[in-house]
Structures are given as C-alpha cells and as structure tokens.
Amino acid sequence: MPVTRQTVSETLAGIAERRPVLQPILSAFEPFLEARASLPDLLSPILEQSGFSLPPWRQEKARQGVPLLAGVSLDGLFPLLEQSAQVLLPHLTALPGMTGHSEALHAFFSDEKTCMKASDMLLTGHEESLADIATETGLAPAVLLFALEAVFGPVIHALASEYKAPWDERPSSWMQGFCPVCGSYPSIAYLDRRVFDEKNAFLAGGGGKKHLHCSLCGTEWHFRRGACPSCGQEGSGVMEFLRESENSQGERIDWCTKCRSYCPTVDLRERGDIPDMDAMALGMMYMDIVAARKGLMPLKPSFWNQF
Ligand SMILES: [Zn+2]
Ligand SMILES: [Zn+2]
Known part of the structure; x- marks a missing residue:
C-alpha cells in the first residue's frame, strides 16, 4: 500500500512530541x-x-x-x-x-x-x-x-505541477544540485524507502536513493548520493553525515568535506511515516545549530538557520 505524506500539522506534532x-x-x-x-x-x-x-x-x-x-x-x-x-x-x-x-x-x-x-x-x-x-x-x-x-x-x-515531473525520470537528464524548475537550492533532502512493485509483489528496490526538495517551489528530484549539491564534487570521502544518537527518526545533516556546505536530510527507511518536507525542514532547526557550531554553511539559508 502506498504511504501518503503527512500533513504539515501531523509532521509538526510528531516533531514536538519528541522535542517539546x-x-x-x-x-x-x-x-x-x-x-x-x-x-x-x-x-x-x-x-x-x-x-x-x-x-x-x-x-x-x-x-x-x-x-x-x-x-x-x-x-x-x-x-x-x-x-x-x-x-x-x-x-x-x-x-x-x-x-x-x-x-x-x-x-x-x-x-x-x-x-x-x-x-x-x-x-x-x-x-x-x-x-x-x-x-x-x-x-x-x-x-x-x-x-x-x-x-x-x-x-x-x-x-x-502542470508538468509530469520529467526531471525525476530515470535516467535523469537533470544532474544539478539546484532545482530543475526555478534554480533554487534545496532546503532539505530525503533518502527514499523501499519500493515494492505492486504488480508482482516483489521488492523492486532497496530504497536509500537521495532526493532533494526545492526550498522555493517544493519540486523534488533525484540526486547522486556521493555528490555535493553545492560544489558538485563527487567520490568517496566527499560527503559525510552528522546525526544525534538519541531521539532520532532518520534526521541527519549531510555535509561536504570540500566546501563545508550542508543540507538537512531525512532517511525515510528509519521512519514509519513520510513527513511534509517544508515542515520537516523547520523542525530540523536544532540540527542547523549543530552544523553552525561545526562551522558548516547551510546550502540554503533559511529564516531560522542564519546564526
Ligand atoms: Zn524550485
Ligand atoms: Zn561541496
């Protein structure tokens, strides 16, 4: 059964429950x-x-x-x-x-x-x-x-929404870390869940593919996991992630060791639900504080992550 995304309120309530x-x-x-x-x-x-x-x-x-x-x-x-x-x-x-x-x-x-x-x-x-x-x-x-x-x-x-998301087709012709529609950087990224093929009930994919969510228009597109959306460098050791050991539901920060930019990321394989991504970006502001202490720069400065 396909899992629908949570509403803004459901997402915020879930965050507040774990982080009052x-x-x-x-x-x-x-x-x-x-x-x-x-x-x-x-x-x-x-x-x-x-x-x-x-x-x-x-x-x-x-x-x-x-x-x-x-x-x-x-x-x-x-x-x-x-x-x-x-x-x-x-x-x-x-x-x-x-x-x-x-x-x-x-x-x-x-x-x-x-x-x-x-x-x-x-x-x-x-x-x-x-x-x-x-x-x-x-x-x-x-x-x-x-x-x-x-x-x-x-x-x-x-x-x-008038387009049928040609930017998310595989193989994709869109390889950039900025939005295929408006050119803005993402406010948040997610790693997708396992995909089941409903027709033959076999596991069609193990999940974990990375998608970026545009900070301005909410368009989502697939992006290479080992690459930095900001400077474009790619390879082993380029991208690292930071997470809190307790109280996490897949929330982490993916950051680039080359240009020190970061993007909040949610690993959906660690959650039972799929959050509203704009609400989730706000709810991960505590990770923005962790990143700022480490001297990292947000890929997309938000109202709440400019310290
Ligand atoms: Zn956009
Ligand atoms: Zn980089």
Whole structure:
C-alpha cells in the first residue's frame, strides 16, 4: 500500500512530541506553513485563466543545467502572486520577527511592477538588486526576501505541477544540485524507502536513493548520493553525515568535506511515516545549530538557520 505524506500539522506534532522544547516555534509557524501548503491547489484554476504559457521541458537544456524558468518572462503571473499574498500575509506578518511589516508588505504585493520585477530577480539570483528594492520599499532586505520567497514559491509550485515531473525520470537528464524548475537550492533532502512493485509483489528496490526538495517551489528530484549539491564534487570521502544518537527518526545533516556546505536530510527507511518536507525542514532547526557550531554553511539559508 502506498504511504501518503503527512500533513504539515501531523509532521509538526510528531516533531514536538519528541522535542517539546521546539513546541513554541513550531506552533508559531504552523498556520503559515498550512496556508502555504494549501496554496498550489487554490492557484491552479487562476493559472489556467491567466494566459501564462509554460515553456516545454527540453532534455538538451536540462543536460546543460538550465532550469525550466531561466529567461522566461513572468508576464501574466501577477494575479497568482496577488492571491498568494492575500492568503499568506496575515500569517506571515504574525511570525516572530515579521510583525510591524504588514503595511509595507501589503503595499509591495499590490504594486504589480515592483513585485514582478522582484520575483524576476529572485529567479535570476540578483539579490543585490533585491536589496535595493527592499530599501525603496522601506523593508529590511531579509524581511522582503523571506516574504517574497514565501509568496512566490507556491506560484512556481502550481506551475511545476502542470508538468509530469520529467526531471525525476530515470535516467535523469537533470544532474544539478539546484532545482530543475526555478534554480533554487534545496532546503532539505530525503533518502527514499523501499519500493515494492505492486504488480508482482516483489521488492523492486532497496530504497536509500537521495532526493532533494526545492526550498522555493517544493519540486523534488533525484540526486547522486556521493555528490555535493553545492560544489558538485563527487567520490568517496566527499560527503559525510552528522546525526544525534538519541531521539532520532532518520534526521541527519549531510555535509561536504570540500566546501563545508550542508543540507538537512531525512532517511525515510528509519521512519514509519513520510513527513511534509517544508515542515520537516523547520523542525530540523536544532540540527542547523549543530552544523553552525561545526562551522558548516547551510546550502540554503533559511529564516531560522542564519546564526
Ligand atoms: Zn524550485
Ligand atoms: Zn561541496
């Protein structure tokens, strides 16, 4: 029987049960994460009406490491961003560190020109220009970046669900450590469970294959286990992992001995359930602290792992 993924709430409850000290922060983020998880379904019909056309997936471009949305005009997507902001801003501005920014954020997300320009910059990685927009808008760059990623991510997720995940086919033409759709780095990775072939009831695979989960749009893709998603080096001794001996359900940190970047990882073979990955990334913040003490850098800086 296929195992379905847990909801945000189920995942957070499971984490809080084992790590009660995290309860206040998990509770603070829960309504925001739940609202964010519900958005792609809500946005799909708006996408259909938007007239925005998706570029086709091209194996050739994928082999060159060019993400799907690179160079694509975002014209027509503003109604989706508007809807996403309307749903998320009340939760977002209730988060610790975000209160007091409500007015400026509402103004930012109702200004089509600025908001679409910033979204474009987010995809092209022009964080300096984003900082300029933040200053003009009267927001701290970190606040604007967090809000924009929160609001724009579900929009890209809705776009990505229109494809039949060609990036996860085997053998895959996508070999990169960044997202095949939007080009962002993963916030979390997982090693998959054993796979059973339902047709003949034989074990089809022992599991343990690595998948990366995009921090921005939630797209997931297969990645080589012995390779570093950041610097691309590969081979024995490149990747190591760190874990806590007690109270763990497959949570660990995979880090690169060459460039010292790390990504939180869950080994699903050690768990009875499959967590919501965005909730799990938040719930593994205690591992971020362990990594920071070791002098490691997060592959994808999050609101909560910049110490
Ligand atoms: Zn992505
Ligand atoms: Zn590396």
